[in-house]
Amino acid sequence: MNRHLFPQSYWRYPCTSDTCPFNACFSCHGVILMDCSVGRAGGAGVAGVPLNQDPPMELNPAAAGVAATAAPPVVREQDRFMPIANVIRIMRRVLPAHAKIADDAKEMIQECVSEYISFITSEANERCQREQRKTVTAEDVLWAMNKLGFDDYIEPLTLYLHRYRELEGDHRGSVRGEALQLIKHRAVPTAVPDMTTPVSQFFTTAPVPPPNYAMPPPATAAPQHLNLLSESMVSYFLGMYGGGEGSSASGSYSHVNGMPNFDHPYPPYK
């Protein structure tokens, strides 16, 4: 097999398994799983399945048994976590330019994101099962977030979803030039469709002003510590956190509902 056909990452990990029938080829590395004994047992994309459930045809039973007890079920990192580069990009967007991020912090955020998705999905899925539906919809997800205390996210997310639907609708059966037109529209604020319609109609709960994330949590900050900050430092700090009325973004949704200014729902409309 020609190794140049495969991306480098596929043949970076040589197979160490004696039982691998594909020892000399690269197709079992990366394509299915790094550890081909697990990969063949679990099948493509179903990592983490216990080995003995589906013994591979190519392996003799004894060898498969040894592999099953020795190797813990391997779950590929790309099945569990968001790509680290994307996570870092989002983190950097929030942090000031001089901030550094330690690797362990990046990994922890990565794990938190996965946990968050699982947490919300299980709640949404429970609701689906109660109502005997098979498909987890966006509304279920929003409902679950609302229930689990992420009600501040509902409004920006609903707006985002509306926007997505609008664009999806526009793009169905449209010609190619439309994408360009959309970008042009963004340059002219007057051409922007009115997105200020109340979106809270989906949710019966009254919009409660959420805690102001724009400021650092004051509970643990000792007063004398605050005194150490010079005025310029304080203003820098406030500016960095987009706090108070000082920040611009007139008419931004993030201000309307008291959300922190961390991210505009629609950056093109800034």
Place this chain on the structure above:
Amino acid sequence: MRQAGAYSSMLVGGVSGRTGPHSLPLARIKRIMKRSSEDVRMISAEAPVVFSKACELLIGVLVRRAWAAAFRRKRRTLHKEDVAAAVTNTDVFDFLAQVVLQQQPK
């Protein structure tokens, strides 16, 4: 020097929701959703779209609070202790406590 996000921010949110650059890959989100429990059967196409934005918001809040913790400790580098502090100081993030505690003793 090109500023990060000068071009991409123009497109965040997607020219088309389907093809447009979501900042987190939808397929990956869907996979994690499916892994969350075995009886997740079908997932509508819009659910990962919502999550892609929700995760951005989550990271935003988490990192902001973690940075505040780092700032309080007079550091300019975000460490996992700061993230842990952000999680433990915020009620909504209680479900992340286990993730944070698992990593802490190491």
